[in-house]
Amino acid sequence: MEVAILLFEGVTALDAVGPYEVLRSVPGASIRFVAKEPGPQRTDSGALALSADAGLNDVTAPDVLIVPGGSVEKTQADERVLAWVRQVHEVTKWTTSVCTGSLILGSAGVLDGLDATTHWTAYDKLASLGAKPTAERVVRRGKVITAAGVSSGIDMALRLVQLELGDVASQAIQLGIEYDPQPPFDSGSPTKAPPEVVELVRSMMSGRA
């Protein structure tokens, strides 16, 4: 299984690293981080860079495409990247996104008329690109799987492993990364967090993608 993970300046690290950490454990999987210009890609905080060893021309027929989110505006307007996404999507077995990565898929025309998800603060933007925003953590429609904000890529990738390799493989990888979540609160979605926390985050995120 060949997996291509798109990187770009301003990517949110966990969007990319969550699915990577799940899929790297699939026996025989080959994972390549791909960017317009190969080399280190600075993440949205500025404190970290993730390496892209491959350029767009190096990866033309991956089985799985993963598009993470972050500060995506420049990439949404980059015709070379969008053309690559469209081209690769024609031959993938699975085309996926995490968080606002779905805005890149949408800008490439991949989500036209499709149920899809994104970070909960970005539903309007997703709708403006022709998709139907859907408040589920992982949304699968045919071969397109979109996941909600940032950390949801872990769940998405575990689902993908289940679909591709079965229940035992997904359970084994979950156990391998000891994914037995125990956050101190149950406030990870706008339907669960206290209203004042939702408003706080909404105002904080309005400046961020």
Added chain:
Amino acid sequence: MEVAILLFEGVTALDAVGPYEVLRSVPGASIRFVAKEPGPQRTDSGALALSADAGLNDVTAPDVLIVPGGSVEKTQADERVLAWVRQVHEVTKWTTSVCTGSLILGSAGVLDGLDATTHWTAYDKLASLGAKPTAERVVRRGKVITAAGVSSGIDMALRLVQLELGDVASQAIQLGIEYDPQPPFDSGSPTKAPPEVVELVRSMMSGRA
């Protein structure tokens, strides 16, 4: 709040990126990735590198030290890194680890006689370094917080935010990264996964840290 995240060749990406993604959202936090030799540090899969902008001498008094795990043997035997860990630990407010990062803390003498945790396959190694292995996801003893395997660093960092900044800040960051886990199975710990999955992972991980 100054946060230092130690990197090294063979680090497990999610061990470092999980806490990073939580703490980068703390208002005023400064996060620095630190390595013996600054520059890209190849992760354990070989498919990705994480950048360390700082060297050991550049970071001498962080408020928070985070030591991720991975292929840690070389680092456990690296006296320069261990001396830095000891030195920094003297002045930190919090000294933390994720997964087998606790073996590095143990090798530095930080966990002598202390309850601590690590990846569930590494309890014996942790015990051999003087710590008392504890099967909890996040173990806090004084200013030392150790977390279980790989993905547990997210929970550990959310706990740290709660301790430092209170409930609302922790809830807000959890919502910001939409950490509302919904894995397809409940098999993230050896007490929850089917026994045959536990054995499978144990045999797979015996070659890996």
